[in-house]
Amino acid sequence: MPRLNKIYTRKGDDGTTGLAGGFRVPKDSLRVKAYGTVDELNSMLGLALAHGLCDHLTQLLIPIQHELLHLGSDLAFREEDKKKYERLPHTEARHIEKLETIIDEINDVVGPLPNFILPGGSIGSAYLHVARTVCRRAERECIALSRQEAISEFAIPYLNRLSDVLFVMARYENKMRGVKEPLWDTKA
Numbered sequence: 745m746p747r748l749n750k751i752y753t754r755k756g757d758d759g760t761t762g763l764a765g766g767f768r769v770p771k772d773s774l775r776v777k778a779y780g781t782v783d784e785l786n787s788m789l790g791l792a793l794a795h796g797l798c799d800h801l802t803q804l805l806i807p808i809q810h811e812l813l814h815l816g817s818d819l820a821f822r823e824e825d826k827k828k829y830e831r832l833p834h835t836e837a838r839h840i841e842k843l844e845t846i847i848d849e850i851n852d853v854v855g856p857l858p859n860f861i862l863p864g865g866s867i868g869s870a871y872l873h874v875a876r877t878v879c880r881r882a883e884r885e886c887i888a889l890s891r892q893e894a895i896s897e898f899a900i901p902y903l904n905r906l907s908d909v910l911f912v913m914a915r916y917e918n919k920m921r922g923v924k925e926p927l928w929d930t931k932a
Contacts, residue, residue, distance in 0.1 A: 774889040779819035781882040782903075786812040788878050792871035798920040801868075801913050804846055808906070811839050815902060819886070823894040835898040843905040850912040854919055862926040865918035872914035879907040 786809055793805055814833040826832060863873030883903035889895055918925055 774885065774892055775819060775822075778882065778885040778889045778895075778899075779816045781878065781885050782812055782816045782819060785875060785878045785882055786816075788871065788875040792868055792875060795867055795871060797868045797872075797917055800920075801872075801917060804913070808843075808909075811835065811902075814839070815896075815899060818896040818899055819889075823896075835896055835902050837898060840898060840901050840905050843902070843909050846909050847905070847912055850909075850916045854912060854915040858927065859930075860928040861915070862928060863914070864926050865914075865923040866921040868921070869914040869917040869923065872910050872917060876907050876910035876914065879903055879910055883907065 789805055789809055789812070793802060797805070815835045817833045818835050821829075821832065826834075863877075864870045880903075883900060886895060886899050886903060890900065915925060
């Protein structure tokens with residue numbers, strides 16, 4: 745694991761940043777946008793947790809935050825550079841399978857949707873909806889990156905599943921707080 749003794753290096757003052765393997769790229773490159781948005785997503789989950797979610801979601805989200813760091817590591821290395829390192833944290837099929845289990849479990853509690861819902865309800869639910877939209881953006885940025893460069897085969901499916909997890913978690917948070925889901929009024 746990296747040890748960060750010095751936070752600033754001044755190397756990025758020219759508008760570039762070093763990827764985890766040492767290769768330098770512009771700070772607005774697709775790869776940096778992708779792992780930067782994954783970092784933003786993780787921060788949004790931290791904000792949701794800091795505002796207080798029900799215990800069950802808290803227990804589920806903390807490991808997901810660690811998995812997002814794995815995904816960030818996956819994206820911060822070019823695929824060809826990963827071969828130089830042993831035991832890099834990375835996203836695996838088991839992480840996606842775990843997300844599917846969470847979706848099934850929570851969906852059984854919240855039940856089917858009678859209509860589209862508006863993001864909101866409780867504070868925690870609202871934060872989870874924002875996290876869901878950031879997750880979708882991270883997914884789109886990974887898709888754009890994958891058209892230009894090779895990325896982990898699990899990055900896009902992980903983010904796709906995670907956005908679904910966050911959707912059902914937002915519904916679950918409202919249910920546990922006794923807050924009625926705000927349904928889309930199609931006649932408004």
